[in-house]
Amino acid sequence: MAPHTEQLTRPTAVRLRGLTRSFEGRTVLDGLDLDIPAGQFVALLGHSGSGKSTLLRAVAGLDHEVAGSGRLTAPERVSVVFQDSRLLPWRRVLDNVLLGTGGEERGRAALAEVGLAGRERAWPGELSGGEAQRAALARSLVREPELLLADEPFGALDALTRIKMHALLRELWERHRPSVLLVTHDVDEAIVLADRVLVLDAGRVGLDLAIDRPHPRSYRDPLLSEYRERLLAALGVTEVH
Numbered sequence: 646m647a648p649h650t651e652q653l654t655r656p657t658a659v660r661l662r663g664l665t666r667s668f669e670g671r672t673v674l675d676g677l678d679l680d681i682p683a684g685q686f687v688a689l690l691g692h693s694g695s696g697k698s699t700l701l702r703a704v705a706g707l708d709h710e711v712a713g714s715g716r717l718t719a720p721e722r723v724s725v726v727f728q729d730s731r732l733l734p735w736r737r738v739l740d741n742v743l744l745g746t747g748g749e750e751r752g753r754a755a756l757a758e759v760g761l762a763g764r765e766r767a768w769p770g771e772l773s774g775g776e777a778q779r780a781a782l783a784r785s786l787v788r789e790p791e792l793l794l795a796d797e798p799f800g801a802l803d804a805l806t807r808i809k810m811h812a813l814l815r816e817l818w819e820r821h822r823p824s825v826l827l828v829t830h831d832v833d834e835a836i837v838l839a840d841r842v843l844v845l846d847a848g849r850v851g852l853d854l855a856i857d858r859p860h861p862r863s864y865r866d867p868l869l870s871e872y873r874e875r876l877l878a879a880l881g882v883t884e885v886h
């Protein structure tokens with residue numbers, strides 16, 4: 646195959662058709678359809694309770710009920726990062742990263758990639774919140790995921806650390822090119838990081854917006870404000886100045 650053809654035909658990493666999920670009679674996902682091409686960085690916005698985590702859990706294969714409701718295709722190697730690092734406190738950082746995988750060298754390299762070289766023998770309790778999330782990212786990387794699912798991974802961090810983590814995540818994505826589905830409440834985080842932002846509304850993808858700006862992106866780029874306005878409108882939020 647000629648190189649340019651290869652670039653044009655991106656296989657689909659995630660394909661969802663007609664996904665439906667209800668809890669106690671309340672429909673959260675309502676026949677949701679979504680395709681994510683391999684290597685695409687997608688952010689998912691939506692009001693609290695709109696079903697973002699439910700969707701992420703479904704794609705991660707953690708919800709058997711939703712899987713039977715429609716058609717769901719996802720890659721084999723999937724890593725999930727949550728708001729809390731979920732490091733095991735009784736294992737040192739390197740051992741957490743290596744959990745279930747071999748290759749100490751790979752673990753050390755992953756820690757170096759997230760800026761934690763030298764902290765391999767630290768206990769999770771000795772890490773700051775941001776460092777713990779870096780370790781969680783290293784743990785997900787070491788599995789060389791084809792798909793990275795992230796549920797509010799920076800939601801518990803202070804604003805400055807969050808900005809640093811945005812740069813790190815984007816840098817890691819550029820190096821490894823997994824498909825990413827990032828759940829966030831933060832419209833700016835979505836716009837700065839993702840190439841495509843979805844708004845979940847009434848159990849389906851309400852808005853599907855391509856963010857066509859080069860990287861690295863600045864939070865203050867005036868050209869991003871148009872995307873912000875559209876996303877806030879889709880979320881039904883009026884900005885107060």
Ligand SMILES: Nc1ncnc2c1ncn2[C@@H]1O[C@H](COP(=O)(O)OP(=O)(O)OP(=O)(O)O)[C@@H](O)[C@H]1O
Pocket residue numbers: 668669673691692693694695696697698699700
């Ligand atoms: N295991 C469960 N049992 C009962 N209800 C559930 C369960 N999981 C989710 N729900 C309900 O489904 C709805 C969607 O939840 P979900 O966590 O997916 O929303 P979300 O968009 O991720 O919200 P948030 O932004 O607040 O994290 C909520 O009303 C929630 O109460």
